[in-house]
Amino acid sequence: xxKLSEIVAKAKSLGKRVRIAVALAEDTxxxxxxxxxxxxxxxxxxxxxxxxxxxxxxxxxxIYSGTYEIIDIPDADKATREAVxxxxxxxxEVLMKGLVGTDKFLREVLSKERGLLPPKAVMSYTCxxxxxxxxxxxxxxxxxxxxxxxxxxxxAMVQYSVKMAxxxxxxxxxxxxxxxxxxxxxxxxxxxxxxxxxxxxxxxxIKGCTIDGPxxxxxxxxxxxxxxxxxxxxxxxxxDILIFPNLETAxxxxxxxxxxxxxxxAGLIQGTIKPVVVMSRxxxxxxxxxxxxxxxxxxxxx
Amino acid sequence: MxxxxxxxxxxVLGSRAKKRLIAAWAIDAxxxxxxxQAVKMGIIEGTLVGDEPTxxxxxxxxxxxxxxxxxxxxxxxxxxxxxxxxxxxxGEGDFLMKGLLSTxxxxxxxxNKERGLMDPGAILSHVTVAEPLNYHKLLIFGDVAIxxxxxxxxxxxxxxxxxxxxxxxxxxxxxVGLLAASEQTLPKIPSCADAAIxxxxxxxxxIKGGIVEGPxxxxxxxxxxxxxxxxxxxxxxxxxxxxxxxxxxxxNTFYKTLVKLLKSELCAIVMGxxxxxxxxxxxxxxxxxxxxxxxAAMLA
Numbered sequence: 117x118x119k120l121s122e123i124v125a126k127a128k129s130l131g132k133r134v135r136i137a138v139a140l141a142e143d144t145x146x147x148x149x150x151x152x153x154x155x156x157x158x159x160x161x162x163x164x165x166x167x168x169x170x171x172x173x174x175x176x177x178x179i180y181s182g183t184y185e186i187i188d189i190p191d192a193d194k195a196t197r198e199a200v201x202x203x204x205x206x207x208x209e210v211l212m213k214g215l216v217g218t219d220k221f222l223r224e225v226l227s228k229e230r231g232l233l234p235p236k237a238v239m240s241y242t243c244x245x246x247x248x249x250x251x252x253x254x255x256x257x258x259x260x261x262x263x264x265x266x267x268x269x270x271x272a273m274v275q276y277s278v279k280m281a282x283x284x285x286x287x288x289x290x291x292x293x294x295x296x297x298x299x300x301x302x303x304x305x306x307x308x309x310x311x312x313x314x315x316x317x318x319x320x321x322i323k324g325c326t327i328d329g330p331x332x333x334x335x336x337x338x339x340x341x342x343x344x345x346x347x348x349x350x351x352x353x354x355x356d357i358l359i360f361p362n363l364e365t366a367x368x369x370x371x372x373x374x375x376x377x378x379x380x381x382a383g384l385i386q387g388t389i390k391p392v393v394v395m396s397r398x399x400x401x402x403x404x405x406x407x408x409x410x411x412x413x414x415x416x417x418x
Numbered sequence: 419m420x421x422x423x424x425x426x427x428x429x430v431l432g433s434r435a436k437k438r439l440i441a442a443w444a445i446d447a448x449x450x451x452x453x454x455q456a457v458k459m460g461i462i463e464g465t466l467v468g469d470e471p472t473x474x475x476x477x478x479x480x481x482x483x484x485x486x487x488x489x490x491x492x493x494x495x496x497x498x499x500x501x502x503x504x505x506x507x508x509g510e511g512d513f514l515m516k517g518l519l520s521t522x523x524x525x526x527x528x529x530n531k532e533r534g535l536m537d538p539g540a541i542l543s544h545v546t547v548a549e550p551l552n553y554h555k556l557l558i559f560g561d562v563a564i565x566x567x568x569x570x571x572x573x574x575x576x577x578x579x580x581x582x583x584x585x586x587x588x589x590x591x592x593x594v595g596l597l598a599a600s601e602q603t604l605p606k607i608p609s610c611a612d613a614a615i616x617x618x619x620x621x622x623x624x625i626k627g628g629i630v631e632g633p634x635x636x637x638x639x640x641x642x643x644x645x646x647x648x649x650x651x652x653x654x655x656x657x658x659x660x661x662x663x664x665x666x667x668x669x670n671t672f673y674k675t676l677v678k679l680l681k682s683e684l685c686a687i688v689m690g691x692x693x694x695x696x697x698x699x700x701x702x703x704x705x706x707x708x709x710x711x712x713x714a715a716m717l718a
Binding site: 267268298299300301308310311312314315316319321347 | 570601602603605611613614615617618619622624633
């Protein structure tokens with residue numbers, strides 16, 4: 117897969133409408149993206165919030181085909197709580213954030229009693245990047261949730277990203293564990309974690325992928341680099357997934373690519389019982405639309 | 419020539435220029451007889467540092483001709499150790515051996531910052547070479563005697579010593595098994611985690627000269643059938659030349675089990691100093707002491 121639009125095609129090919137609970141569906145961005153998904157026939161929106169406001173927005177962005185629901189709960193807290201409840205109860209398969217603040221939204225997702233995270237599960241964020249300079253989609257983690265993932269969290273990041281790759285039809289994704297160097301040690305503690313993850317994969321403790329690391333981004337994504345640096349790696353410059361050592365690095369990597377290289381992305385939260393779509397207001401409507409398509413694929417996969 | 423039996427070392431040494439041993443406080447029969455045997459076999463030259471009248475008396479008591487040695491008189495054990503080390507540093511000998519003095523005093527002479535045998539940052543460790551009765555080759559392992567709970571850096575140093583020892587014994591690409599309780603990488607078991615890290619470092623060429631695999635449980639290291647049953651296809655499995663032990667208890671127990679229960683021959687040296695150091699204990703057999711001298715001569 118090379119383009120995010122292929123995710124949409126794949127979501128459509130599921131032949132069903134995934135039920136998406138939208139917490140406080142009261143902004144044009146959210147409504148704009150979700151209506152496209154409904155129009156294309158792969159989403160069934162459950163719009164929660166102030167009914168008057170939602171109806172007003174739907175007058176501007178009408179949903180002609182398919183059906184949708186509106187649940188009238190004007191209070192942001194209560195609307196969020198209801199959206200999470202619907203997912204937990206199995207009445208919706210994807211949770212999506214609308215106009216509610218991210219903090220408030222995630223607090224409800226993480227609530228011990230009412231939330232969507234199983235006990236001890238790691239919550240993490242993976243996005244799929246479409247890059248003009250790369251021959252396929254590049255999945256990266258974690259750009260948004262885990263600031264300094266420890267070993268266990270890194271393993272979860274790998275597993276979630278691999279799961280996403282599988283949902284995208286990449287059966288044996290190549291996972292590169294990113295550092296500044298391919299050497300183990302060198303005063304960089306993350307490389308120590310990486311060595312262990314590699315061995316775990318070798319021992320069959322992590323399945324469904326080919327892993328190597330530490331690798332720098334060149335060795336991970338440029339087939340010529342391995343030869344130049346004389347590093348033999350099964351990734352061979354054709355990584356499908358990049359696991360970053362910390363959030364700052366991952367975040368700077370994708371934002372740099374969006375800004376300077378015309379990249380586009382779709383991402384979501386994993387670790388929860390169902391996919392959770394959290395988009396910042398600065399993301400394009402296109403990106404949001406792709407996020408919804410991706411979440412529909414992942415909901416199916418779970 | 420690849421050494422597959424300990425006594426093959428004598429053959430190799432016999433064809434080379436003799437290495438010069440310096441024995442510190444060599445006033446006891448155990449030391450003198452072992453050195454005398456090696457000298458008589460023509461594999462080394464021996465210098466005994468210690469109280470000369472005592473040395474001569476012990477020689478006569480054990481029918482050893484004192485003239486086969488160079489004897490350097492020194493009245494006390496600590497002084498003798500310091501003098502032996504000084505002679506090594508002056509280039510008068512190629513390797514060191516402990517006599518009757520305590521291990522503690524011997525080591526202190528080696529470790530002395532100004533006058534000892536250590537380069538800055540060097541790690542001193544103990545390497546054993548055993549000839550287990552029902553194994554098809556020699557087994558080189560450590561550390562069973564010096565570093566109680568090696569950290570990652572020390573384990574890397576020990577791994578390099580094992581590989582180096584194997585090279586000196588003519589094993590070109592030694593297979594090194596990194597011992598742990600399981601072949602799984604269990605982050606909560608430090609031996610598993612360290613083994614995974616060292617194994618990856620070897621993949622990256624940060625440890626050279628051998629094939630390094632771990633974590634592996636003991637059965638996978640020395641028994642091919644166990645490895646096959648468990649689906650492990652590393653070339654190290656069942657054919658290891660070297661074993662890195664995660665701690666001294668495991669290593670020491672293995673060593674003593676080989677000697678006492680399995681009646682296997684073995685020998686050992688201390689590595690990490692500027693020259694190999696022989697550190698036999700009085701409990702070691704005559705044969706084992708002779709092998710240890712030969713091993714040090716091989717590496718000197």
